[in-house]
Amino acid sequence: MRDDDGSWDEDVRLAVYHAFAHHGRAPSAPELADAAGGSLAVAKQALHRLAAAHHLVLDEREHVVLAHPFAAKSLGFSVMGTRTLWWGGCAWDSFAIPHLVEAEPEVLVATRCPGCGQPHALVVERAKPPEGAQVAHFLVPAARMWDDVLHTCANQRLFCCESCVDAWLAETGRARGSVLDLVTLWQLARGWYAGRLERGYRRREPDDAVAYFAEAGLTGPFWAPPAGA
Incomplete structure (x- = not known):
């Protein structure tokens, strides 16, 4: 049509x-x-x-x-449902898949900590956030995420804890971004892509995105829209 x-x-x-x-x-x-x-x-x-x-x-x-939230190649995350195996685009995207794909309310998200190489496997479901001490580190601020989206996605990763984040930042010489616990990551992911599989989907305007981030507990300069947006 x-x-x-x-x-x-x-x-x-x-x-x-x-x-x-x-x-x-x-x-x-x-x-x-x-x-x-x-x-x-x-x-x-x-x-x-x-x-x-x-x-x-x-x-x-x-x-x-x-x-988004799907990738055609490995960017650090596999997402296994009962019927389908996906590459997740990043930590955010991997947590979003069970919320978007109606037939898969629960998935197994597998990855490795960039700081120490420790493998992690988390059951992520639609009903409630997973439990665990892991944290997600987002390197690129929201206003710059589409400047080089593959770089952005490759640097939205899960770490064992904040100590592993700090060690990785020190080793790579990068500046600290935003650190999210698993509950906040789940809250960010659960409604972000709502409607994307339906006809007529529209991406959020910057102000709507900021309001959504705030509902997930994410505020401040890192989560601000591009200047002039």
Whole structure:
């Protein structure tokens, strides 16, 4: 079904997200073409517009590499449901998947602490946050997250504790970002992508995003929108 402007963008967007949600992978070329009235060229044009609007991320070969909360390659997290195995885009995205995929209310999120290499496996469910001493460290402030979104996602990681965060920052020479406990990370993730698998989804405006962050307990300069937004 064409959009009001005559494009196939929404059908292509849904094809991307449904392929990830249901199969744990990006759509194939025939699937993309089917979503764009039978034309792969039209589908690729739609993909570029969707990437420009921050609905997804393409690599240099025009392949979808990120369609938050799903990734097409490992960025440090695997997310295992009863039916599907996904790559999570980051700690935030991995915790979001059971809230978005209706058929998977509980998943197993696996990763390693960047500070010491300790493996972690957490059961993340829709009903309540997981228990544990682990923390998430977000390196890139909210206003800059889309400057290099792959770098941003690769640096939203789970650590054993704040001591491991401090050790990793000292080793890498990076400045401290924002540290979230598991409850706050779960609260951030649970409603952020609501509606993304449905037709007509709209991304949050900056003010709406700030209000959402505040509801999760995340305030201050790190979580502020871009200047002038």
